[in-house]
Amino acid sequence: MSDPFPQGYPPGLMISAPASGTGKTTVMLGLLRALAEDGLKVQPYKSGPDYIDPAFHFAAAKRPSFNLDTWAMDATLLAAIAGQASGAEICIGEGSMGLFDGVATRGQSGFGSSAETAKRMGWPVVLVIDVGGQAQSAAATALGFKSYDPEVPFAGVILNRVASPRHERLTRLGMERAGVKVLGALPRRGDLALPERHLGLIQAVEHPDLEAANQGYGTFLRDHVDLEAIKAAAMGTVGTAGTAPQALPKPPAQRIALARDAAFSFTYPHLLTGWRAAGAEILPFSPLADEAPASDADLVWLPGGYPELHGATLASAETFRRGLRKHAETRPVHGECGGYMALGEALIDKEGTRHQMAGLLGLVTSYEKRKFHLGYRRAVLQAQMPGFGAGAALRGHEFHYSTILDEPDAPLAQVMDADGNPVPETGSIKGHVTGTFFHLITGEKAESKASEEASAA
Incomplete structure (x- = not known):
């Protein structure tokens, strides 16, 4: 090579x-x-x-x-x-x-x-x-x-x-x-x-x-x-300017409303750099400030973070939840880890208090009953999610302490750890809404054609 x-x-x-x-x-x-x-x-x-x-x-x-x-x-x-x-x-x-x-x-x-x-x-x-x-x-x-x-x-x-x-x-x-x-x-x-x-x-x-x-x-x-x-x-050399933008991940949509505050802050920098390099517009908004995603966004993306520390604030953020639900009627919404939990029915904090979330998925998670989840993830999609078609293989990483109490919606993917062992946290899909517990790092090149078709759709 x-x-x-x-x-x-x-x-x-x-x-x-x-x-x-x-x-x-x-x-x-x-x-x-x-x-x-x-x-x-x-x-x-x-x-x-x-x-x-x-x-x-x-x-x-x-x-x-x-x-x-x-x-x-x-x-x-x-x-x-x-x-x-x-x-x-x-x-x-x-x-x-x-x-x-x-x-x-x-x-x-x-x-x-x-x-x-x-x-x-x-x-x-x-x-x-x-x-x-x-x-x-x-x-x-x-x-x-x-x-x-x-x-x-x-x-x-x-x-x-x-x-x-x-x-x-x-x-x-x-x-x-x-x-x-x-x-x-x-x-x-x-x-x-x-x-x-x-x-x-x-x-x-x-x-x-x-x-x-x-x-x-x-x-x-x-x-x-x-x-x-x-x-x-210091020694060594890195990269070539000519390959930098083109080989970075392509955006899943043109106008992306991205949740960005203390509850939703974990998106890999190379993803955002790749999205912007390809011409996508990133439209930040703050669920904690009760802001709705941009009404003309093509996609709403809720990254990971610490929603469990802000359960009461998110539960009372009616403008945010109303805007999210309106968007999901016709256009895609995706959440990963903390963002996935916020799309669910409810989140139970470490004190045992139940907080109502967006309700776009049936997921119920709890921090009262802690369970450690850590490691690389390889996911083969069973349905389309923003930027990737069914059958695409994704690479990511999972790191949280929540326990799933209920995950009733259709599984989004077949998920495995780094050694190929099945992982029970498969993500969910319901209508235009998808979510995963892992943070996306990249899609595998072998699936790039399916990914491009999904992005075009």
Whole structure:
């Protein structure tokens, strides 16, 4: 297969770690802000399907962040998304989980690990290691990650949660002995943690003072990391400007009314970029502000988010619900995850309070009876949904804690996890209304003809 990433685009780095919870997001945000303050045009990326982190990246770098996902995306789409770095001077990617963590069954172009993304882009890895409770022994961890896959370029490590100058000196001695370059050492500081809830970080729009936090992260990184060494370590190239717009996902309609507020905020950035690049108009509206979707929209799209935190507000949003129902009489409405729940009959919050939703589908979900749903999804549509015809195969990701109490409508798709095992959350269709629990990442190329026919219809 020809290399879809020719020379000529900005070099980059992958910020990764041995495991989740080691501080890589704090390092990522601080590095984005510090480099931007130095006058560099920094292009952020997120490896994997996480849809919360890119909004934090955007706030730190002042440039939209995009997901790169080797399980869900083929090489052409990866190249198109990577090509969004046109005009940037350096790319910084943030990994998911541990560096080599992925799924067991190969997807469209890989297993979904951050190491695959780094290798494909040619980005050297900066490994953030939590050295709490150890000193020289941390070098064994670093050496193992450096040598596990020799094809993954390795720049060095940033030591995190260093307890004292003596602790730092001993840890650096171990790294020197192992031949691992130390790019920085961050003292232990409890005030740098980002607020979290049950799905990980809170949304960027909910942070009480994200700008001040990013300034603090930037100063912290500048004080304790060798920024010049970081910039010098960047390598690799990404994308081609010529393929960027054309290979991105096509819009499911011309005029798309998109719910956009604290309850509905999770849409993958490459989707919206692709829709706009193809000429679609995005018409934002806020259900929480009781706004109706544009009356002349061709499609209403309710993304995922946290409707369970706003059940009473949504239940009383009569203008929103009336406009939604009017639209659904003749034109398509689609919801994913939180948006799907909002299209249902009712949503029960964690206190057990039942809130009336739009009632366009019969779905009833509960957060009182929590059940964890996490993982990649491959769905083969049994009926048409906006942008895709029956039989089309879609790739997406599911992440929520709700339990289905009732899902009486016709199933929308046959849904499987990354290994091909059936998933009971199949989505629903009723009239012009469809919904899925997974967040759409892309359709598979083999089904592009069916997708194009559906879009034209």
